Amino acid sequence: MVKDQHSEIYQGQMSAMANPLVAYSLIKRLQSEWLNVVYSTEANENIQDFKASYEKEDHNLPKFEDLQGAAQALMRLQDVYALSVNGLANGRFQRFSFSEAVDIIKLNVSTDLSADDCYHVGKVAYEMEDYYHAILWLEEAAQLFREAPGTWNTEDEGSLESVLDYLAFSYFKMGNISKAMNLSQELLAHDPSNKRVSRNIKKYQRLLASSAATSPNVILQRPNSTYLQTRTKYEWLCQTLGSQPTHYKDPRLYCDFYTGKNQMLLFKPMKREIFSLEPYVVLYHSFISDSEADKIKELAVPGLHRSIVASGEKQSPAHYRISKSAWLKDTSHTVISNVDKRIAALSSLNVQPPYAEYLQVVNYGIGGHYEPHFDHATSTSSPVYKLNTGNRVATFMIYLSSVEAGGSTAFIYANFSVPVVKNAALFWWNLHKNGQGNGDTLHAGCPVLVGDKWVANKWVHEYGQEFQRRCSSNPEE
Ligand SMILES: O=C(O)CCC(=O)C(=O)O
Ligand SMILES: [Fe+2]
Incomplete structure (x- = not known):
């Protein structure tokens, strides 16, 4: 399947790479998805050849920092051009105008982002303690995983459970305890033996009962790290x-x-x-x-x-x-x-x-x-x-x-x-x-x-x- 996706991109002209969504998904496929496939159980047949050829190509493939850079680039474009994450996930460059999503440019070559692609952007933001972007991208990932319950691709690193886990914690960090609790409960329904999540739910319940809890209507704000006077x-x-x-x-x-x-x-x-x-x-x-x-x-x-x-x-x-x-x-x-x-x-x-x-x-x-x-x-x-x-x-x-x-x-x-x-x-x-x-x-x-x-x-x-x-x-x- 990954191979088909690759051929699809390679068959397009090089100009396809001018599209940041195509570039991001290609970098991700070459950086982390190949690795997931190579080390998956599905790769058991011809495993030696497969691993050997991967290792031979490894130095030519994008590095983790390239993938991080590509994810940060998507978030930069999202901010500067006020693009909707949902539009980006659907391969489109859209901005809200009077609560309607309007295409600011239409391209012949584009690509949808998978749930795992969105999960990865969210995780990059999360690791930078940028919970604003983390929430927007993880929400999109959660929605995409929920829409296709039970499906999981070999090349994926994330799953609905991992998205919910990061998303709940991001909301908690932003002060929205009730959201953090709802998501943790959703996660627990998928993974009932997860003790850590059960403990978190109890903690959130305590916080909500006490005056320490902040309002659930905390407004998501862009992080200060991108602050510029101008x-x-x-x-x-x-x-x-x-x-x-x-x-x-x-x-x-x-x-x-x-x-x-x-x-x-x-x-x-x-x-x-x-x-x-x-x-x-x-x-x-x-x-x-x-x-x-x-x-x-x-x-x-x-x-x-x-x-x-x-x-x-x-x-x-x-x-x-x-x-x-x-x-x-x-x-x-x-x-x-x-x-x-x-x-x-x-x-x-x-x-x-x-x-x-x-x-x-x-x-x-x-x-x-x-x-x-x-x-x-x-x-x-x-x-x-x-x-x-x-x-x-x-x-x-x-x-x-x-x-x-x-x-x-x-x-x-x-x-x-x-x-x-x-x-x-x-x-x-x-x-x-x-x-x-x-x-x-x-x-x-x-x-x-x-x-x-x-x-x-x-x-x-x-x-x-x-x-x-x-x-x-x-x-x-
Ligand atoms: O790329 C641009 O449009 C401006 C570049 C610039 O200001 C510079 O390289 O100093
Ligand atoms: Fe300049």
Whole structure:
């Protein structure tokens, strides 16, 4: 049966993996379900061959932390895009609008999640002591197990009993004792000899009888660990998927063919879309060609590593930036040096090292994101100063791919988001002309809902630009 499910997925195009539900269930099948099947009694025939071939492939298969990451990605998508868990379990991306579930995107390739898939997401949340998500996913798992009583698949790790056990404890932790008791009683009916559950029921009864018990109407709230001061705005900007209609109401935000002061551009003007004046943010359409984008991605693949962020003087991975990245030198290929030349022509900035960093290529996988941040250093000990060429004065960010949904670039305080436009480049100044960081540039890469997002960053530093960008003591400029 598992084999059939695998062939089903492999026969679909690779783009099926762009769907986070397909990606999650495939990772789960390869990580834990294979293991369950290999070590099951059903696998008795040809057991040696079966185990040997599993062990041979083991190092290529996703690890437990990959599965945990995929489950966390689903919960991130659920939160940021306000998706219903029931919709996700049915292979759909739905949001409630006036108490009606509405599809926010329809896909040709999707997959339902099994009861065990939902159980696993719930368990990942439970283990992080995130009872909010645990309850939502375990409720879905319990419902799916209840709908098919007595059926259990070899590849499953969970069962209705295990779901009820975790669910009851999650409700208990959230202060909803009567729910915890009802679920424990349901569990006891399936497993009457379970002494631990009987003891728990007695404890819940005592608590309910005493004044220590809290109201059963405790509201489920998202955990504080995902707290961000700007979260509501960030999520709203992500949900609109870029290009707010209000953006077009201001006549100063226009589109033109830009030639600047550069001869190269006179022959081939650049399509410029002004997104914002304060901070100054513009999108240059068709900044690179499809073949250049493909080449940059190809050059980056061997060097991709989990992205890191500055934390004090050091750099380390962080839950708020989930992606892989690689650095490409201008000398690594003519495509890279040509991109540098084009950036210099457009911005008149000096992008020669060490006045700019190498090109950073970033790939966001399922649920990949970069929460609100500044590109410039906000502390003097930041690694940004390692080049000894000052702070990051400007960002040039090229979209090397499109995405099917999500992944827009949200400017939180400036109140707009830019959709992913393949081959376009987004430019903005990070610093005021007096060298101070511009707080209005706070921005984020929204989680990728469906697709495989690639961008390339070119960060230009302050030094070397003295004649290109004159300083000013006016803090407004
Ligand atoms: O991916 C995006 O849209 C934003 C990326 C970003 O801000 C960064 O890499 O610094
Ligand atoms: Fe950034």
